[in-house]
Amino acid sequence: MIKAGIIGATGYAGNELVRILLGHKDVEIVWFGSRSYVDQKYASIYQNMFELVDADCMDDQIEELAKKVDVIFTATPQGYLAGVLTEEILSQTKIVDLSADYRLKDVSVYEKWYKIEHKSPQFIKEAVYGLCEVNREQIKNARLIANPGCYTTCSILTAYPLVKEGLIDPTTLIIDAKSGTSGAGRGAKVPNLFCEVNENMKAYGVATHRHTPEIEEQLGYAAGKEIMVNFTPHLVPMNRGILATEYASLVKKPDGSLPTYEEIKAVYDKYYGKEKFVRVLEKDVCPETKWVEGSNYVDVNFKIDERTGRVILMGALDNLVKGAAGQAVQNMNLLFGLPEDEGLCLVPMFP
Structure with a gap:
């Protein structure tokens, strides 16, 4: 089983990640990270997870998390991952980042449009833009995926x-x-x-x-x-x-x-x-x-x-799916050599 951790699990994209990964036969979620709800039951925040998730929210200590999981999803505001990412973390686990921190290859463009300083530009070059239909082969060998925006x-x-x-x-x-x-x-x-x-x-x-x-x-x-x-x-x-x-x-x-x-x-x-x-x-x-x-x-x-x-x-x-969490799982499947659609055969809902 692939052990996964989510930082930002109580946002909309984070909760969608939980929903999708609960139906993924090859993944176990071991860390529901949320700075705002530490020690609270995850199912008390999202009642749709009642009797599906029996876990408390944990903090966002990515250094500790990296030692425990095979992949980390960061569904966090811009600037979080860039501010904490280190070579040691990347040497221990793979990361799929749902923010914009590593999407743009020119750090000056990022800082101009997002109005914040980029704290780890040394990782921008190796980050792979995770649009699976375009960059499939590069994604397979990556450590750091920049999940595209919606x-x-x-x-x-x-x-x-x-x-x-x-x-x-x-x-x-x-x-x-x-x-x-x-x-x-x-x-x-x-x-x-x-x-x-x-x-x-x-x-x-x-x-x-x-x-x-x-x-x-x-x-x-x-x-x-x-x-x-x-x-x-x-x-x-x-x-x-x-x-x-x-x-x-x-x-x-x-x-x-x-x-x-x-x-x-x-x-x-x-x-x-x-x-x-x-x-x-x-x-x-x-x-x-x-x-x-x-x-x-x-x-x-x-x-x-x-x-x-x-x-x-x-x-x-x-x-929230192809525009965020679904695409993140699609990237994860490629990273670990799984069928690309594993856990993602979701029939559109109507009405």
Whole structure:
């Protein structure tokens, strides 16, 4: 059995990790770390775990934890892992970090967008960006996984095949994304109160959202050059889910015509036809958050706008599963040579 520890087990992503790992036949959770609830019963914080988890919350002493487990999941705020990670810890265990501490390869970009000093930049180079469908082979041999963000996972996977194959001009890419409120975490914040969120939609982080450089960096690797995108997130009154609608100019063929539906579909099938967790929908079927809720699936599709010469790309996922905990478990499976879908064959919930 793989012994796993979770630091940040009482946040939404941490609790989702617990839910998924309880159904994983090869994993035993031995550490439910939570600085806010030390010595409290985990099931008293999340009543859905009553008679499923008979353990108290422990602290976040990662040095002690590293000696006891094979893998540590850190579902913590930005800056935590960067502030405590050492070579000794990494020599003892593998780490899947759900924060942004090691996602960006340029430390100055991280410090600019996250407004904090990076305390362990020496580990940035070796960290592998844990987007399994893109970096599968590098993940298998890693010690430190930078689990991608929720908006970024949806935004990148939706556009990746067309950027990689040069069917769109990535400098024209505009991403309009919407998220349920669980994406903001469990902490008490006035903008997330029921009366603030219910019957309301709003843009936030306009031109400043911290997932922007992550999207640009990863799609830049696909394009083979640096790119800039417009990314605007919105908060919608639902618990879970992300829907990304993306717009980009198509690159015309030598004869001046636009790529056809069949040509673009063939590119998506080339990259995702054998992927377990990316579903390319049938023609004219738009992704919806309700059809991926509670699952590790990403649904994607596209529509060509002949009139403007642009293509509209669409993607939907559950921000707590494929956007966080599910992807973290997918990474863990790769790290330990397990079937990639072990513990993740979660049928989407409806209604």
